[in-house]
Amino acid sequence: MSSLLALFLADFIVRTSYQIGKAPVLPVFAHGLGASPLLLGAIVSVSTATGFFLKPLFGLLSDYRGRWIWLMIGTTLFTLVPALYLFVKTPSDLFALRIIHGLATAVYGPVTLAYVASWRRNKAAEAFGWFGLARTLSYILGPLIGGAALTFAAPETIYAATCFLSALAFLPTLYVRNFDHVAKPPTWSLTEAIQVVLTCRPLFVLAIIEGTTYIAIYAVKAFLPVMALIAGYQPIEIGTFLALQEATNAILRPPMGRLADRTRPGLPLLLGLATLAAGLLVLSVGGPAQSIMLAVAVLIGAGQGAFGPATLSLVSIATPPQHLGLAFGSIGAIRNAGKIAGPIIAGALVSTLSYQAAFASIASIPLLLALWILVSPRHSPSALEYSAVTVKGSGPPQGKSPGN
Numbered sequence: 001m002s003s004l005l006a007l008f009l010a011d012f013i014v015r016t017s018y019q020i021g022k023a024p025v026l027p028v029f030a031h032g033l034g035a036s037p038l039l040l041g042a043i044v045s046v047s048t049a050t051g052f053f054l055k056p057l058f059g060l061l062s063d064y065r066g067r068w069i070w071l072m073i074g075t076t077l078f079t080l081v082p083a084l085y086l087f088v089k090t091p092s093d094l095f096a097l098r099i100i101h102g103l104a105t106a107v108y109g110p111v112t113l114a115y116v117a118s119w120r121r122n123k124a125a126e127a128f129g130w131f132g133l134a135r136t137l138s139y140i141l142g143p144l145i146g147g148a149a150l151t152f153a154a155p156e157t158i159y160a161a162t163c164f165l166s167a168l169a170f171l172p173t174l175y176v177r178n179f180d181h182v183a184k185p186p187t188w189s190l191t192e193a194i195q196v197v198l199t200c201r202p203l204f205v206l207a208i209i210e211g212t213t214y215i216a217i218y219a220v221k222a223f224l225p226v227m228a229l230i231a232g233y234q235p236i237e238i239g240t241f242l243a244l245q246e247a248t249n250a251i252l253r254p255p256m257g258r259l260a261d262r263t264r265p266g267l268p269l270l271l272g273l274a275t276l277a278a279g280l281l282v283l284s285v286g287g288p289a290q291s292i293m294l295a296v297a298v299l300i301g302a303g304q305g306a307f308g309p310a311t312l313s314l315v316s317i318a319t320p321p322q323h324l325g326l327a328f329g330s331i332g333a334i335r336n337a338g339k340i341a342g343p344i345i346a347g348a349l350v351s352t353l354s355y356q357a358a359f360a361s362i363a364s365i366p367l368l369l370a371l372w373i374l375v376s377p378r379h380s381p382s383a384l385e386y387s388a389v390t391v392k393g394s395g396p397p398q399g400k401s402p403g404n
Contacts, residue, residue, distance in 0.1 A: 003119060003179040004127060006172035010071070011112050012134035013169040014078040017162040018105065019142020020149070021082065026098075029155035035091035043095050045340060050102030051109065052336040059110030059329025060193060063322060067111050067118075068173075068180035074107035075173050078166040085159035110329035117316035117324050119179070125265055125313035129257025132308055136250040140243055197326050202318035206311055207334045209269070209369055213307065214338030216276060216365045219346035220300060224283075227355045231288035241297045248301025249308075257309035265310040265317075266373075272307025273370040275299055280363030284356045303366070 023044075030040045062070045081101045088094050112131070120127040149158045197203060221242075228238045256268045279299030286292035312328075319327040349358035 003176060004116065004131065006175040007112055007115055008131055008134050009172040010075065010169040010176065011108065011131070012138060013172075014075060014104070014108065014166050015135050015138035016142050016145075017078060017082070017165040018101075019138045020146040020162050020165075021085075021101075021142075021159050022146070023143055025146040025150060025155050025158055028150060029085075029088075030091060030094055032155070033088070033091045033094060035094070039091050039095070043091065043098055045343075046095060046098045047102030047105065048336050048339050050099050051106040052333050052340065054103065054106040055110050055332040055336070056326060056329040058107045059114065059325035059327070059332075060190070062111045062114060062325035063193065066180055067115055067325065068177045070107055070111045071115075071173055071176060072170075074104050074111065075166070075169050077101075077104035077107065078169065079163055082159040082162045082166070085156045088156060109332045110325050113312060113328040113332075114324040115176070115179075117312075117319070117328070118321060121316065121321065123261040124316045125260035125268075125309040126254060126257035128312040128316075129253035129255070129305075129309040132253045132312075133250050136246055136253065139246045140250070143239075193323055193326055196320060196323050197330055200318055200327075202314060203327060203331070205373075206314055206318070207331055209273075209307075209373075210311055210331055211334040211338040212365050212369060213273065213276065214335050215342040215345060216280065216362050217300070217304065218339045218342030219362050220280070220342075220359075222343035223346045223350055223355070223358070224296075226350075227288060228293065230355075233288070233293075237290075241293050244294065244297040245301040245304075248298050249304040252302055252305030253309055256306045257313070260310040260313055265313045267310075268306040269310040269314070270370050270373065272303045272305070272310065273366040273373075274303075275306060276303030277363045277365075277367040277370070279303060280359050280366075284358075284360035284363060287356060 026044060027040060030043045035043060058070060077100075081097070081104065084097055084100075085094075088097060113128075116127055116131050117124055146158065149161075153161075224241070225238045228241065256272070260268045276299070279296045279302075282292060282299065283296045286295075311331075315327055315331055316324070346358060346362065349361055353361070
């Protein structure tokens with residue numbers, strides 16, 4: 001338990017410092033440098049593209065070279081890169097630096113999840129639920145701190161200040177070194193590792209679920225604020241809707257993880273998809289009334305809180321222990337693809353349909369996923385779990401988890 005707490009603290013510290021430098025600080029910085037709307041959008045999203053390309057690589061390297069060294073590299077990037085914002089003079093400088101800064105999250109994502117999975121091979125969903133609070137809380141605190149800091153400091157100064165906050169993460173990171181017990185393969189075989197991951201049917205299905213679900217979630221993140229502004233809401237009210245969504249996600253992750261462990265991960269997975277679809281349908285039918293917006297925020301947050309730990313638990317069960325980093329890196333890359341595609345797809349829908357019709361169309365994504373899982377015998381929750389536990393080498397290890 002102490003190892004999980006240390007990893008939680010490290011993740012919470014660096015991700016909060018990273019989120020401080022995102023909305024609203026990053027758009028304000030890019031706008032102040034004279035970035036065009038198109039370039040501003042690229043600056044905001046390019047760090048996600050970095051993760052899309054490099055998360056599988058960093059996960060693979062952690063499988064073969066140990067996770068702790070890569071955790072240290074990620075912490076170092078979070079600590080040192082923000083100081084470089086002091087030297088940014090043009091929008092192109094900022095674009096290039098965001099690519100470099102994205103390396104930090106590309107390292108941390110697969111490595112930390114692989115740590116949790118290796119420590120809790122059996123009944124991991126609740127552990128993922130608690131650990132996921134680090135990222136969710138950073139999404140709430142980061143924008144609040146960044147917005148407050150903008151009232152008295154320039155964006156580049158705010159970035160430099162986050163160096164000191166990120167440096168605090170070295171303390172829990174050093175503690176985690178005592179629990180770096182990676183089941184390393186006896187020989188380096190890139191083709192074997194890729195083949196194991198690509199031929200694992202549960203991972204393939206879970207990648208589809210993660211990627212397409214995040215299309216829906218990030219479509220809402222991009223265009224719900226625009227819809228609310230058109231309806232006459234103030235920015236503080238829109239921020240309240242988004243904060244309520246993340247707070248609901250945070251509150252439900254641990255109990256939904258426990259439900260997945262005590263029943264089956266497929267149950268909260270389906271509940272999450274259905275709840276997310278319900279939220280989008282309520283928005284499309286009810287419009288932007290305040291009570292509707294609040295209900296939608298709760299439903300979407302509840303959907304995220306339900307399916308998130310369950311999906312990660314199934315990935316943990318499905319993957320042989322020596323390939324956990326590559327598996328979580330690959331799932332993370334697919335998730336990033338959904339984050340990139342969501343706003344693009346939503347933009348295309350909004351340009352041809354009304355906002356209500358666009359959100360109704362987006363609601364079909366999680367709804368069709370849930371129906372696909374229910375009606376397909378090969379992709380039902382029980383089939384996924386059975387396939388996962390019978391993957392060679394994927395059974396839970398004997399003995400106690402580190403740090404317990």
